[in-house]
Each structure stands twice: as C-alpha cells, then as structure tokens.
Amino acid sequence: MTASPHRALLTLLWLSAAAGMPDPSQRDLLIRQEASRQTGGGVALTPAERRLDAELRRLKEREMAADPFPPAVHFFKARSLIRDSPIFKLLQDMPKGGALHIHSSSLVSAEWLVKNVTYRPHCYICFTWDNSVRFVFSQQSPYPRWDCFYWQLLSTLRAKVGDADAFDASLMQHLTLVTDDPDGDYPDQDAVWDKFERAFISSAGLVSHAPVLRDYLLQGLHELHRDNVMYLELRSGLSRTYELDGTIHDKIWTLRTFQDVTRKFVAEHPDFLGARLIVAVHRAWSTSEVKAAVEEAAALRRDFPDVVAGFDLVGREDSGRPLWYFRDALALPAKLGLDLPYFFHAGETDKEGTEADQNILDALLFNTSRIGHGYALAHHPLAREISRRGEVAVEVLKLVSDLRNHPAAVLMSEGHPMVISSDDPSMFGTSGLSYDFYQAFVGIGGLNANVGTLKELALNSLRYSSLPETLKDTGRAMWQRKWDAFISAHS
Structure with a gap:
C-alpha cells in the first residue's frame, strides 16, 4: 500500500526532528502544505490577481498594525x-x-424605513410601556390594544416635535441595535436578543403594509x-x-x-x-x-x-x-x-x-x-x-x-x-x-x-x-x- 502524501510528510518531519536541526526545505514544504488546505488555498491566481494580492497584503499588514484594529473591537465602534x-x-x-x-x-x-415609509400618509405610531414603538397604516385612528393605548398620526407628531432629524434618529434607534455604548447597553446575550425582538416587532407594522x-x-x-x-x-x-x-x-x-x-x-x-x-x-x-x-x-x-x-x-x-x-x-x-x-x-x-x-x-x-x-x-x-x-x-x-x-x-x-x-x-x-x-x-x-x-x-x-x-x-x-x-x- 502506498503511503499518503500527508503521512509521508509526517514521516519526513519526524525523521528531521530526530536528526536535530529541521531541514529548511521541509519547513517550507510544511508551510505550503498547510496554506493549501485553507479556504482559497487551492485557487491558482493569475498574474493580475497576484499583483492585487500583494497590494492587499501590504494594506492588511498596515491595518493590522493600527490601534485600534477594527476587527478587534465591537462593530459599532x-x-x-x-x-x-x-x-x-x-x-x-x-x-x-x-x-x-x-x-x-x-x-x-432602517434609514430607508424611517425617511421613506414613515413619511407616507396614514402612518400612525404608538409608544409602548416597554420603551418600544409600534406602527400601523390606517384610514382612521386605530383602536387601542393591549400594548398600545394611544395612537398618534406620525405626520402630526413630527410637526409638533419640530426637529424632524432628531426625531427620525430616535425612531431609527428603535429599529436597530446600533448604539454608542454597546458594552453598557448589551451586557449579555439576553439584552441583545431582547432588543432584537423589540426591533423586529417595531418594524413589522411598516413592512407588512x-x-x-x-x-x-x-x-x-x-x-x-x-x-x-x-x-x-x-x-x-x-x-x-x-x-x-x-x-x-x-x-x-x-x-x-x-x-x-x-x-x-x-x-x-x-x-x-x-x-x-x-x-x-x-x-x-x-x-x-x-x-x-x-x-x-x-x-x-x-x-x-x-x-x-x-x-x-x-x-x-x-x-x-x-x-x-x-x-x-x-x-x-x-x-x-x-x-x-x-x-x-x-x-x-x-x-x-x-x-x-x-x-x-x-x-x-x-x-x-x-x-x-x-x-x-x-x-x-x-x-x-x-x-x-x-x-x-x-x-x-x-x-x-x-x-x-x-x-x-x-x-x-x-x-x-x-x-x-x-x-x-x-x-x-x-x-x-x-x-x-x-x-x-x-x-x-x-x-x-x-x-x-x-x-x-x-x-x-x-x-x-x-x-x-x-x-x-x-x-x-x-x-x-x-x-x-x-x-x-x-x-
């Protein structure tokens, strides 16, 4: 039975280690073998792709040396x-x-939902007891329900508030997880999932119209x-x-x-x-x-x-x-x-x-x-x-x-x-x-x-x-x- 290339390589590495100083060529072979197994490791690159690859590596080395390194901190930051x-x-x-x-x-x-959909006629809003919002489109003021006792026509409320941009920004916060303080606002997965569920419910009245x-x-x-x-x-x-x-x-x-x-x-x-x-x-x-x-x-x-x-x-x-x-x-x-x-x-x-x-x-x-x-x-x-x-x-x-x-x-x-x-x-x-x-x-x-x-x-x-x-x-x-x-x- 012929030994597999992988087993043969392991045998060479064992013999090299037993002999003392590893053979540099075997080290290079080991590095190449490992690289070939990773995602994309078997993809043959064209000369143009290799040029782009060299540039991307240079950019990545510079980015990895930066402080902070973006992938090492919370995404919102x-x-x-x-x-x-x-x-x-x-x-x-x-x-x-x-x-x-x-x-x-x-x-x-969420920006499109707020800046486009909530500006449409007949859009009503309600603020719930758990600091969430509900939306619904209706020809007349919706009837109160268990989680919404008071509906307001959104166009009327926006006019009363005055600062439409600040008001819209507050609505977007109800529809996303985005925050300036992710560690404080989301101390654990329970907090994250709670906000997830509330945001989904908030957007449902808009999207299901x-x-x-x-x-x-x-x-x-x-x-x-x-x-x-x-x-x-x-x-x-x-x-x-x-x-x-x-x-x-x-x-x-x-x-x-x-x-x-x-x-x-x-x-x-x-x-x-x-x-x-x-x-x-x-x-x-x-x-x-x-x-x-x-x-x-x-x-x-x-x-x-x-x-x-x-x-x-x-x-x-x-x-x-x-x-x-x-x-x-x-x-x-x-x-x-x-x-x-x-x-x-x-x-x-x-x-x-x-x-x-x-x-x-x-x-x-x-x-x-x-x-x-x-x-x-x-x-x-x-x-x-x-x-x-x-x-x-x-x-x-x-x-x-x-x-x-x-x-x-x-x-x-x-x-x-x-x-x-x-x-x-x-x-x-x-x-x-x-x-x-x-x-x-x-x-x-x-x-x-x-x-x-x-x-x-x-x-x-x-x-x-x-x-x-x-x-x-x-x-x-x-x-x-x-x-x-x-x-x-x-x-």
Missing part, C-alpha cells in the same frame, strides 16, 4: 474605521456572488445590487399583509408579490441572477404548529418551485426548542416523499453539551443543505467531518466583539465549505455584504486570507445556493465576467 479602510473600499467594488442568509425583517436599511412590502423588497434588491451582490436567498415567515382598508392578504399573495418584484428587478438589471425564499417559522412554536408549517412549506414549494427554496426554524437557540423536539414534524417530508430542503440555524451557541449545542448534529441528521451560524461546529469534530465530506456549507454570520476569535477561523484554516452572509444587516446599520467580507477577510482570515480566499468565498455562494445547476452555471459565468473586470480595474 469599528464601523467608521472600516468605512475609511482602503481594503473595505476595494471590497465594495468586488463582485460577491450571493447573500444566502438574510432575514426579511432586516433586509432594508402591502404597498410598503412591494417597495421594501425592491429597495432590498437595490441595496444588494449596489454592493455588487447578484443573488439573494431570503428567510421569511411570510407574514400576512394588510391594505389601508383593512383587507388582509395571505401567504400566496406575499409569494406572488416577491416573485413579481424579483422578476421585474432582474428584467431591469440583467446582471442580477434572482432571489428565492426560505420559509422560516419560530422555534418557540408547538410541535403541531411546526408540523402544519412543514406541510404548508412543502405545498408552497410544489406550487412555487422557482421561489421557495426550503424551510428553517429561527429564533434564539439557547432559550428556544431544539431541532430534536420537532423531530416528528421535520421527518414528514422524507416520510411522505415531499420535496422540502432544510437550511437550519444550528450551533449559534457557546454552551457546550446543551440541547442547543446538539442542534449541529441534528441538523446533519435531518440532511440540512447548509448550517446557519455553526459556532459550535468547532467543538464537534465528527460533525465537522460530516459537514465537510457532505459539502454542507456553514453560513458565517454575526459580528462578534473580536473577529480574531471567531470559530470560523478554524473552519477557514481547514478549507471547510462556507459562505459569507449578513444575517440581519439593518440591525447593525449596514447593507449588502461588504462589511461582512471585510470582517472575514481581515479579521477572521488574518494575513493567511488572500485573493484566492475572496474568490472561493464568492464562488461558494453560488455553489452552495439552492439554485438548479443550470442557473448556477449561468451565475458563475456572469460572476466571472464581473470578477475579471474587477481585477483589471484594481491590479
């Missing part, structure tokens, strides 16, 4: 530093492929396209939408609206590949509710195969029900022969050994197509191996306090299948994927990440998308033309 970075400016021009993990409730910037939803989806596609993103997979609960006269639209209407907006956008922007939906329900639901949702999602995928990509469970894993709790519901598609791919959030926890931690294994058992977040994967070597061999990509998300310690650094060093996405961009005061690519390229990848890394990550977003192979081929060819033009402009 680093945003302005990142915006001034020449690396970030270059990444804005880079064709990024697809955004495969964004939630519909945070697709569009039928005329707004059309414009909202269109604006979301524009924001992605401006950032050189060419494809979207959007997680959505398909909430019911309402008209000014009180008419309520069902999920079919929402799907058709999404389909119509996407088709029109692609027709006007032929360099945009399209968009699909992953139906998402909350893990706080009961087993019977999730069972019904799985059956409904399978029916929607059957009726809208070009729109509905699959199914997911969302919500905080540490306090929510684990995947295994819903095993009977999640087993239905396989049992009934239904076509419903899964795209599970899993492993968004640092609590080893808990039920939330086991979601990684259960996601793989239920044949998930991708893993959202996957922080815990670094502590599950078998799951990591299964994921890698099965090409189950990890969706690298979330802007943690110090990107150098992100668990994805381990996955990137191993060349694990992964894609970069933004999860909840509006919550962090961002749009597109440039910030996320910056954090992955500079913070998580460090000096080891190069142009090959960027190239592979962008292509992975098409490779691991839910698109059929024919559209993946179309997308790769479209992306390659954009990439070649990008390299030509920057090398």
Whole structure:
C-alpha cells in the first residue's frame, strides 16, 4: 500500500526532528502544505490577481498594525474605521456572488424605513410601556390594544416635535441595535436578543403594509445590487399583509408579490441572477404548529418551485426548542416523499453539551443543505467531518466583539465549505455584504486570507445556493465576467 502524501510528510518531519536541526526545505514544504488546505488555498491566481494580492497584503499588514484594529473591537465602534479602510473600499467594488442568509425583517436599511415609509400618509405610531414603538397604516385612528393605548398620526407628531432629524434618529434607534455604548447597553446575550425582538416587532407594522412590502423588497434588491451582490436567498415567515382598508392578504399573495418584484428587478438589471425564499417559522412554536408549517412549506414549494427554496426554524437557540423536539414534524417530508430542503440555524451557541449545542448534529441528521451560524461546529469534530465530506456549507454570520476569535477561523484554516452572509444587516446599520467580507477577510482570515480566499468565498455562494445547476452555471459565468473586470480595474 502506498503511503499518503500527508503521512509521508509526517514521516519526513519526524525523521528531521530526530536528526536535530529541521531541514529548511521541509519547513517550507510544511508551510505550503498547510496554506493549501485553507479556504482559497487551492485557487491558482493569475498574474493580475497576484499583483492585487500583494497590494492587499501590504494594506492588511498596515491595518493590522493600527490601534485600534477594527476587527478587534465591537462593530459599532469599528464601523467608521472600516468605512475609511482602503481594503473595505476595494471590497465594495468586488463582485460577491450571493447573500444566502438574510432575514426579511432586516433586509432594508432602517434609514430607508424611517425617511421613506414613515413619511407616507396614514402612518400612525404608538409608544409602548416597554420603551418600544409600534406602527400601523390606517384610514382612521386605530383602536387601542393591549400594548398600545394611544395612537398618534406620525405626520402630526413630527410637526409638533419640530426637529424632524432628531426625531427620525430616535425612531431609527428603535429599529436597530446600533448604539454608542454597546458594552453598557448589551451586557449579555439576553439584552441583545431582547432588543432584537423589540426591533423586529417595531418594524413589522411598516413592512407588512402591502404597498410598503412591494417597495421594501425592491429597495432590498437595490441595496444588494449596489454592493455588487447578484443573488439573494431570503428567510421569511411570510407574514400576512394588510391594505389601508383593512383587507388582509395571505401567504400566496406575499409569494406572488416577491416573485413579481424579483422578476421585474432582474428584467431591469440583467446582471442580477434572482432571489428565492426560505420559509422560516419560530422555534418557540408547538410541535403541531411546526408540523402544519412543514406541510404548508412543502405545498408552497410544489406550487412555487422557482421561489421557495426550503424551510428553517429561527429564533434564539439557547432559550428556544431544539431541532430534536420537532423531530416528528421535520421527518414528514422524507416520510411522505415531499420535496422540502432544510437550511437550519444550528450551533449559534457557546454552551457546550446543551440541547442547543446538539442542534449541529441534528441538523446533519435531518440532511440540512447548509448550517446557519455553526459556532459550535468547532467543538464537534465528527460533525465537522460530516459537514465537510457532505459539502454542507456553514453560513458565517454575526459580528462578534473580536473577529480574531471567531470559530470560523478554524473552519477557514481547514478549507471547510462556507459562505459569507449578513444575517440581519439593518440591525447593525449596514447593507449588502461588504462589511461582512471585510470582517472575514481581515479579521477572521488574518494575513493567511488572500485573493484566492475572496474568490472561493464568492464562488461558494453560488455553489452552495439552492439554485438548479443550470442557473448556477449561468451565475458563475456572469460572476466571472464581473470578477475579471474587477481585477483589471484594481491590479
């Protein structure tokens, strides 16, 4: 039996160590072998790509020597530093492929919601007992309800306040996590998730208004396209939408609206590949509710195969029900022969050994197509191996306090299948994927990440998308033309 190159290299290293001084050529070989295993390590670069790579390394060395180093501090403190970075400016021009993990409730910037939507006629606002806000569009003053006793026409209130800019800034604070004091305002994950939930509820009254939803989806596609993103997979609960006269639209209407907006956008922007939906329900639901949702999602995928990509469970894993709790519901598609791919959030926890931690294994058992977040994967070597061999990509998300310690650094060093996405961009005061690519390229990848890394990550977003192979081929060819033009402009 012939020894593997890896085993042969280990044997040479052992013999070298036993002999005393290691052979410099073997050291160089070891470094090259390790570099070849990382994300992008096997990508052969053209002369032009190597020139850009040399420039990026020079810029990255300078940035890593700076104090503060942007990926080492909280994102809210680093945003302005990142915006001034020449690396970030270059990444804005880079064709990024697809955004495969964004939630519909945070697709569009809060600034657009406030400056555009809240200035529309018939928009009412209510301030709740828990220092949150609610919005609704209505032809007359809405009736009081348990969380809103006093509704005010927003245009009237804004006129009374006088300083519209300051008032709008206060509204934006209700719709995002952005703060000047993240450590003080968010001392723990409970505080973060509490603000998350309240911000989502606040925006729901705006986004679920039928005329707004059309414009909202269109604006979301524009924001992605401006950032050189060419494809979207959007997680959505398909909430019911309402008209000014009180008419309520069902999920079919929402799907058709999404389909119509996407088709029109692609027709006007032929360099945009399209968009699909992953139906998402909350893990706080009961087993019977999730069972019904799985059956409904399978029916929607059957009726809208070009729109509905699959199914997911969302919500905080540490306090929510684990995947295994819903095993009977999640087993239905396989049992009934239904076509419903899964795209599970899993492993968004640092609590080893808990039920939330086991979601990684259960996601793989239920044949998930991708893993959202996957922080815990670094502590599950078998799951990591299964994921890698099965090409189950990890969706690298979330802007943690110090990107150098992100668990994805381990996955990137191993060349694990992964894609970069933004999860909840509006919550962090961002749009597109440039910030996320910056954090992955500079913070998580460090000096080891190069142009090959960027190239592979962008292509992975098409490779691991839910698109059929024919559209993946179309997308790769479209992306390659954009990439070649990008390299030509920057090398």
